Structures are given as C-alpha cells and as structure tokens.
Amino acid sequence: MLAAASAHLSSRGQPDTLTAHFEYPARTSPGPAIVVVEDVKLGRSQLSTLHLTLWQGGLRSEAPWITPSVSRRVILAHTTHANLSTFGGFSLPTGYGSSPAAALPDPFPDFDALKANGKDDGWEESRLPPISQALHSLRNWHFYLPRSGPLTPGVLDMWIRAASEERIAQAMLPYIVDSFPFTMHAYLAAPELRELLMGPSRDRESGSSAGDETSTAEDRDEEGQAEARASLWFPTVVMNLEVKAALPEEGAEWLNIRVTSKQIKDGRFDLEVLVRDADGEIIALSHHVALVLSIERNTTKTDPSTKASL
Template identity: 35%
Template sequence: MAPTFAEATAITATDSHTYTANFNTEWCVGSVPHGGVVTSVFLRVAATHFRTTLAAQNQPHTISLHIEFLRRTQEGPATLVVRDIKLGRQTSTIHVALSQDGREEIVGYITQSNVDTETGLSLKTLWSLDPPPPSPPADFAVLLAGGKEPRWVELTNKPFPKFRKIAHRVRTFLPRDGQVLPGLADEWVRLDSGERFTNESVGFVCDHFPSIIDGLWRKAEGNKSPPPFWFPTVVLNLDVKKVLPPEGVEWLFVRVRTKSVKNGRMDLEVVVLDETGEVVALSHHIALIVGAERNMAARRNGETKI
C-alpha cells in the first residue's frame, strides 16, 4: 500500500538545524522523487524549523521559496541541513541543502513571515485567468460520485503510468471539451487518499499537472502520441499568496502554461487557486525535456547528474 502524502513528505529533526526525510518509490517519476514532493519536504522543514528552533521569530508562514535542483535525487533517505541566513522582524530567510549518500543534490532559500499579522497597502487588481477556464467551477460532489459533470471529467487514461507512478496518488479532473489553448493546461486536483491540501502541500500541487509537451507534440505531429519524456526541474520558484486553513482544503485549481519550448528546455508558469477563485500561490519553473531513459540510467562513478 502506498504511503499517504503526509507519510511521503514526513521529516524528522535530528538536531536544531538538521532534518531527515525518506523518499518512497510510489511518489516518484521513474526512479527519481517527484519534484513537487521534494518541494513539499523543503516547506515542511521550514515550517518545523520556525515552529521549534526559530519559534521566537513568530513567522510560521512561507511566503517565498527558490529551489535549485543540482543533481538527480533517488529513492530512500535524505538529509536536509538548514542555515539561518537572515532573521528579521518582518521576514526571515533560511538556506536548506538536501544531500544523499554524501552528495549535495538540491539547495534552496525559503523566506518566512507571519501573514496573520502583516499590515500595509492592499488593493484589488483587474487580473483574471485569460483565457478563462470552464465556468462555473466544478460540481465536486458529482465528480466524487462518478457522475457526469458537464464541464470537467476525470483523467483515467494516464500516460505512462508505470513510469509516472506519482499520477496514481492524485485524482485529476480536466476540461471535458479539452484545454482552451495548446501549451496550456487547466485542472482540478484532489489527493487520492482524501487528505487535504495545506500550505506545505502547495509545493506538490504547483508541480503536478498534465504534460504540456504531450498536447504540443500532438498538434505538431498530426495527433501522434509522444514518446515517454522526463521533465526534470532545474529551478522552481514559489510565491505564496494565501494561507490555507489549518484543516486544509480538499480541492485546488491549477493552470500551467509555457511560453517557449526550445532546445530541450521550457518555462512553466503555474497559478494555483482555491474553490473561491482566490490566488493561493504562483510558481515559475525551468525544466528540461529529455528521454525517459535518462531517468532510469545507472549512475556513473557515483554521480547523479541529470
């Protein structure tokens, strides 16, 4: 039985600035832990560190995260070491480095604040999703009951499911009439376990979406199916706009869009909304596009390069 999301992203403190995690195969793409799972582990480290070691800062909320994926990670144990970079009255920033088998593989900066006590200018903008997604929002009761929702349908024929094992951990609902534009994907997501999304799991949500490349490939190649690609993240940035309730939320909406796919590299712009249409988080990625065999290739001389 696959571990829950909470179990898959659990961390343990070994001292005031060191934490351990364990990446499970069921939350991987091929042999590599899913980037969103890793991001959520970083967020859990920050939340725990500011609840314990840095409790006096009273800054429980991540407002910004920047992660660099230096090397390919693997299933199994990992160690995360924290350095307190800047401790301030309004915001504080930590550096987190993840290592496996003595290799530093991922590094990141995380900035914390206290959203509940923030003050300052607030203005309404005229921003909205353009083009708009199917409206009104999905009837979640119908979707969960397996009924026919007029605007949204569950993705059941998931591509390369043995390779993209992570897809089994999430229920994904796509526009019934197809995506509104090539290079864009809208979805409603819910964890298959029924667990609720918290701010730590937004790190996972911002990196889980239908393949943008699949749709663009089919358009360019006369609807031919694409080969199995792997999309390793190089850089992931997260800007958290809203604190989710302590009990979490069951559903989140995600829009992802790419502006350029060139020379095996692409950008991804991600918007995460809640059921009310309020922005929860914004994310930007740089990702590579490589053959799936690169994911499964044996490591040479102990290296874990992508």
C-alpha cells in the same frame, strides 16, 4: 525541506513560507535524506531568510550528518518565511482582478459528480495509461481536465485533489505546483499540433462513429502516442514559488490550477503555474525551467559514490 524550515523558525513565530527558490543539481531517489538549514538573515519582525540543502547517500546519525566524499547535494533552496496569519500592509486591487483571465474556468465543476463518477458535464479525470508505470508520483493526485480540450489555446486548466482523500495542506503547495497530468504537453502545444499529439477526438463512451475498424486504428494510434509520451522525462531544473495566501488550517479538498508555457524549444521549456481555491482566491504562483529528456535518464540506478547530474 520547507517543513524543516518551518520547525526551525517556529520559535520566532515565522512558520509559513512566503517565497522559495529551488534548484535540482542531482536526481533524488527514494530513501533517507538530511536537510541542512542555514540562517541567512533572521528578521525580528516580518521576514527571515534561510538556505536549505537536501543531502542523500552516505548519511550519518550524528553531526556532521553527511560524508563529504559520498553524500550528494540533490536539492538546494533559498527561502523567505513569515507568519501569513498576521502579515499585513498596504493593499490595492489590480486590473488583473477584473480581467477575464482572473475568472475561474467555466463551467464550474460538480465536485460530487467528479468524485463519484470521475466526470461531470464539463470535466473529466485524466487517466494514466498502463505504460506509465514508472511515473509513480502522478498517482498521488486526481487531475480533472476539460472534456472539450483546452478552454484557451495553449492553456492547461485543471482541478486537482489528493488521491489519498486527505485535504491539501499548506505544506503541500511545492508538490502541487510541480505535479502535472500525463497529457500536459498536448494542452500546452499550439492548437494545430494537438491532434498530432493526442489523436482525433471521439466519443469515448460509444467507441467510434465510423465502426470497429476505425476504432481499432484509433486505439492503436493512442497507444503509440502514449508510448511516445511515456518515453519522455520532464525534470525541473529551477522552480520558484510565491505563496499569496494561506489555506485553511483544515486544508482544502480542491484546488484549481492553470498552467501556461511561453516556449518549448531545444529540449528546454518554461512553465507558469497559477493556484487558486474554489472561491477563486490566488493561493500561489510558480515559475519553472525544465528539460525534456529520455525517461531512461530517470530510471537508471544512481551510484551513491558518484556526483550525479542532469
């Protein structure tokens, strides 16, 4: 959708997304889609505002492109665009920049070791269990999480790179801020609940220090926890994105992500996402409202003749 917006505004010299507000009134499905771009306000200098609608089902090859009684509006977006390479104005360092929260998580990773071995002394790749076959999008990224567990209670710190080995481009930021490892919920949970969600920690290279019977029991517990997690779907209801800086034209191989949640309650939760590059510069901020539902709500086939909803 943002690529369509960028193409629409390229002649005005405003190819970059500054802010985006997404709503998801219906479930998307693999296949063709039409993006309708509406001008809200076209700025002469710095900013232009658009409204975007992504349609699926009953699509036509010519205007009006959709069939009103069949096509579904599955994503709505309200976006602001600019040229980040020329955008300028007043700047002032904030107190946040000198606070501990602004520092990249310690230890800094050995990227070569992570690529070669999936781990280094401080970080380890998050592996998907076999039961997670339905979660296709998680296989598009390599997530590297702290080996010792959360570095700060209730905070998910991770490094991410594309599974395809391609560099992360600016246009991929909306996907980045809505992509999370399989065990995200266990990192966001209160510390006293983490063992319940993840099981007792152990040396995974040597098996178990308490013998084969304990190891088998722990494996069984992990399988049960993986099954419980795989039964859940976390659909995003609303997502806001603010782009703070442009990535290099050639893209970035690695990005650091920090995710926090203030409350997970009654099947609803919030997420705050901070995206930084390997030098610690803030690239993007994002805020989400999401639901906790049964995965069956995401695997049943969508009837194109009906207006789907969460």
